[in-house]
Amino acid sequence: MVGNAVYWNEAGAPEPETSRADLPREIDVAVVGAGYTGLATALHLARGGRSVALFEAGQIGHGCSSRNGGMVGPSFHKLGMTGLTAKYGETRAYAIMQEGMNALDHFEAFVADEKLDCDLQMRGRFRGARTVADYDAMARECERLNSAVGLPFEMIAADDQRTEIGSDFYRGGVVYLRDGGIQPRKLAVALAAKAREAGVLLFSETPVTGIRRDGRGSELRCGGSTVRARDVVVATNAYADRRTDAMHSRVVQIETGAVATEEIPAALMAELSPKGRMFGESGRIFMWYRPTSDGRRFIFGGRMGRRGCSAEERAAATKKAIVRVFPQLAEIAISHAWSGEVAYTPDHAPHLGFEDGVWLAGGYCGSGVTRSLYFGTKLARRILGAADSGTAFDDLPFEKVPFKPFSRLVADLMTRWWAWQDMRDLRRRG
Numbered sequence: 001m002v003g004n005a006v007y008w009n010e011a012g013a014p015e016p017e018t019s020r021a022d023l024p025r026e027i028d029v030a031v032v033g034a035g036y037t038g039l040a041t042a043l044h045l046a047r048g049g050r051s052v053a054l055f056e057a058g059q060i061g062h063g064c065s066s067r068n069g070g071m072v073g074p075s076f077h078k079l080g081m082t083g084l085t086a087k088y089g090e091t092r093a094y095a096i097m098q099e100g101m102n103a104l105d106h107f108e109a110f111v112a113d114e115k116l117d118c119d120l121q122m123r124g125r126f127r128g129a130r131t132v133a134d135y136d137a138m139a140r141e142c143e144r145l146n147s148a149v150g151l152p153f154e155m156i157a158a159d160d161q162r163t164e165i166g167s168d169f170y171r172g173g174v175v176y177l178r179d180g181g182i183q184p185r186k187l188a189v190a191l192a193a194k195a196r197e198a199g200v201l202l203f204s205e206t207p208v209t210g211i212r213r214d215g216r217g218s219e220l221r222c223g224g225s226t227v228r229a230r231d232v233v234v235a236t237n238a239y240a241d242r243r244t245d246a247m248h249s250r251v252v253q254i255e256t257g258a259v260a261t262e263e264i265p266a267a268l269m270a271e272l273s274p275k276g277r278m279f280g281e282s283g284r285i286f287m288w289y290r291p292t293s294d295g296r297r298f299i300f301g302g303r304m305g306r307r308g309c310s311a312e313e314r315a316a317a318t319k320k321a322i323v324r325v326f327p328q329l330a331e332i333a334i335s336h337a338w339s340g341e342v343a344y345t346p347d348h349a350p351h352l353g354f355e356d357g358v359w360l361a362g363g364y365c366g367s368g369v370t371r372s373l374y375f376g377t378k379l380a381r382r383i384l385g386a387a388d389s390g391t392a393f394d395d396l397p398f399e400k401v402p403f404k405p406f407s408r409l410v411a412d413l414m415t416r417w418w419a420w421q422d423m424r425d426l427r428r429r430g
C-alpha cells in the first residue's frame with residue numbers, strides 16, 4: 001500500500017510554532033504564503049525593523065517548500081548559455097547565469113551563518129546522458145559555463161560511470177561539483193523558527209481571500225477580518241489562485257510528482273550511489289533522484305503519472321522509470337507518493353515584480369530552493385530601500401501568461417509531446 005503523505009513531513013521536522021495572537025488590525029508588511037520565499041522575505045523585513053504578519057492558507061510550508069526534491073545548485077536558466085546568448089546577447093546571458101552562482105553562494109552562506117538545521121550535504125550531482133548526442137551537448141554547455149561563471153564540473157565517460165552510479169543506462173554524464181541536497185521540510189521549519197524569533201507573526205490556516213489597494217496602502221481580507229498593510233508581498237508561487245491574481249496570472253502551474261522507496265539494504269545503497277550524490281538525467285521530461293539525507297532510501301521525482309492521479313498510479317508510473325535506470329530496485333517497494341505544483345514563466349526566468357501595491361517574487365521554473373531564499377532577501381532589501389536589491393532578471397518584465405485559462409492544458413499536451421520525443425530518442429540509440 002502506497003501512502004500519499006509527503007515523506008519529508010514524517011522524517012524528522014516538527015510542525016513550526018505559529019502565532020496565537022489575534023490577527024493584527026494594522027501592520028507594516030503583510031506577506032501572503034509561507035513557503036521559503038514568504039518566510040525569507042518576512043524574516044529579512046522583520047530584521048530590517050518592519051512589523052510583519054505572514055498569512056498561510058494551509059500549514060507553514062504546505063506548498064512546494066515541503067514537497068520538493070531538496071536538490072540545491074546554481075539553478076541556471078533553462079535556456080542554457082547558448083539559448084540565452086541567442087536571445088539576449090552575451091553580456092546579459094553571462095549576468096543571468098552568474099545569478100545562479102550568486103543564489104547558491106547566498107544559500108550556502110545563509111544556511112551556515114544562521115545554523116539552519118536542514119541536512120545540507122554538498123556532495124555533487126551526477127547527470128546522466130541518455131544519448132551520446134546529449135553527452136556531447138552537456139560537455140559543450142559545461143565548458144561554456146565554466147569559462148563564463150567558473151562552474152566546476154567533471155565529465156564522466158560511459159566506461160567510468162559505475163564510479164558514480166550503479167547503473168549502465170546512461171551514455172556517461174557530468175558531475176556538477178557545486179550541487180548538493182537538503183531535507184526540504186527541515187529548511188521550511190528552520191526558516192519559520194528564525195522568522196518567529198525576528199518578530200514575524202505567523203498565521204497558519206489563514207487564507208487571504210482578497211487584497212484591495214487604496215490611497216493609504218492595502219486592505220487584506222483574511223477570514224472574517226480585515227488587516228491593513230503599508231506593503232503587501234505575494235509569495236504564493238504555483239499555489240496562487242484568483243485570490244492572489246497578480247501571481248496567478250503570471251505563472252503556468254505544472255504538477256510534478258515524487259516518491260520515496262522503502263529502506264534499501266546498505267550494500268545495495270552503496271552500489272546505487274557510491275558517493276551519495278544527487279542525480280538527474282538529460283531529456284525533455286526527465287527524472288531526478290537522490291538518496292535521503294540519512295542514506296537509507298531513495299526519492300525519485302518528475303512528471304510521471306497523470307495530473308491528479310492516485311498515489312498508487314503515481315508510484316507505478318515512477319517505478320517504470322526507476323527500473324529502467326536501477327533494475328536492482330525492482331523488488332523494493334514505494335512507500336510514499338505525493339505531488340506538488342511548480343510555477344513556470346513564459347520566459348523561463350524567475351522574477352521579482354510589483355503590481356498595484358503588491359510585491360511579487362516567484363516563477364522559479366521548478367528550481368526554487370536556492371533561488372527563493374535569494375529572491376526573498378532581494379525583495380526585502382527592495383522594500384526596505386536598502387542597497388544591493390537588484391537582480392540580473394530585473395530588466396526582463398514579469399509578463400502575464402497569454403491565454404492563462406488554457407495554460408495547464410497546453411502544458412499537459414507539451415509534456416506528452418516531449419515524452420514521446422524522448423522515447424523516440426531512446427529507441428533510436430539502440
Ligand SMILES: Cc1cc2nc3c(=O)[nH]c(=O)nc-3n(C[C@H](O)[C@H](O)[C@H](O)COP(=O)(O)OP(=O)(O)OC[C@H]3O[C@@H](n4cnc5c(N)ncnc54)[C@H](O)[C@@H]3O)c2cc1C
Binds near residue numbers: 032208241301370
Ligand atoms: C515535487 C517537487 C520537486 C521539486 N524539487 C526541487 C528541487 O529538488 N530543487 C529545487 O530547487 N526546487 C525544487 N522544486 C521547486 C521548489 O520546491 C519551489 O520552487 C519552492 O519551494 C517555491 O517556494 P515558494 O515559497 O515560492 O512557494 P511555496 O512553497 O509553494 O509556497 C507558497 C505558499 O502560498 C500559500 N498560499 C497560496 N495561496 C494563498 C492565500 N490566498 N493565502 C495564504 N496563503 C496562500 C500556499 O499554501 C503555499 O504554502 C520542486 C517542486 C516540486 C513540487
